[in-house]
Amino acid sequence: DAGVIQSPRHEVTEMGQEVTLRCKPISGHDYLFWYRQTMMRGLELLIYFNNNVPIDDSGMPEDRFSAKMPNASFSTLKIQPSEPRDSAVYFCASSLYGQPQHFGDGTRLSIL
Amino acid sequence: SQQGEEDPQALSIQEGENATMNCSYKTSINNLQWYRQNSGRGLVHLILIRSNEREKHSGRLRVTLDTSKKSSSLLITASRAADTASYFCATTDSWGKLQFGAGTQVVVTP
Numbered sequence: 014d015a016g017v018i019q020s021p022r023h024e025v026t027e028m029g030q031e032v033t034l035r036c037k038p039i040s041g042h043d044y045l046f047w048y049r050q051t052m053m054r055g056l057e058l059l060i061y062f063n064n065n066v067p068i069d070d071s072g073m074p075e076d077r078f079s080a081k082m083p084n085a086s087f088s089t090l091k092i093q094p095s096e097p098r099d100s101a102v103y104f105c106a107s108s109l110y111g112q113p114q115h116f117g118d119g120t121r122l123s124i125l
Numbered sequence: 126s127q128q129g130e131e132d133p134q135a136l137s138i139q140e141g142e143n144a145t146m147n148c149s150y151k152t153s154i155n156n157l158q159w160y161r162q163n164s165g166r167g168l169v170h171l172i173l174i175r176s177n178e179r180e181k182h183s184g185r186l187r188v189t190l191d192t193s194k195k196s197s198s199l200l201i202t203a204s205r206a207a208d209t210a211s212y213f214c215a216t217t218d219s220w221g222k223l224q225f226g227a228g229t230q231v232v233v234t235p
Contacts, residue, residue: 055226118165
């Protein structure tokens with residue numbers, strides 16, 4: 014049974030470039046979450062979707078960040094333009110309502 | 126801002142010993158969850174305790190919840206080297222949103 018799948022696992026890019034992170038949730042899960050983890054701020058919820066609809070994006074740091082969920086099996090988190098302070102590990106998680114979240118192994122993003 | 130705050134930040138013990146970590150939170154909750162994160166991996170759910178429960182067990186894990194003090198504890202009994210990881214508490218609000226604490230880093234030496 015495949016868990017949450019994120020790609021790429023690692024991304025190194027230069028400041029100003031567009032970055033796209035991808036997530037495939039567990040089949041049948043109707044909630045999808047994007048988190049960012051840094052040493053300074055810990056684990057922060059950026060945005061979450063229910064049935065492909067964004068419910069709360071109050072954690073998205075600024076307009077450079079955007080997230081989409083075109084269908085139940087795919088979501089993207091995009092940063093454009095990227096900045097060095099965006100360097101972090103980005104996690105995607107999925108769940109059923111009221112149930113524990115299942116996390117992917119994350120994308121380690123480094124912006125030079 | 127983080128809802129849960131774990132204590133201690135780091136814990137170093139030997140195999141066979143028990144490990145206890147605590148979590149305090151600020152607002153009312155629907156439930157509280159504990160997750161484990163191994164280095165370089167995503168978080169893995171360990172146990173969920175509902176706001177009307179006081180104690181829960183799962184294998185070598187024991188969780189307590191005191192809603193009057195807004196605190197929870199996670200006890201790992203008879204620790205093993207494989208228990209080396211970071212442990213996070215997370216509270217769930219009525220909308221189902223999780224807020225994570227800063228975590229406790231546990232190192233178990235053989």
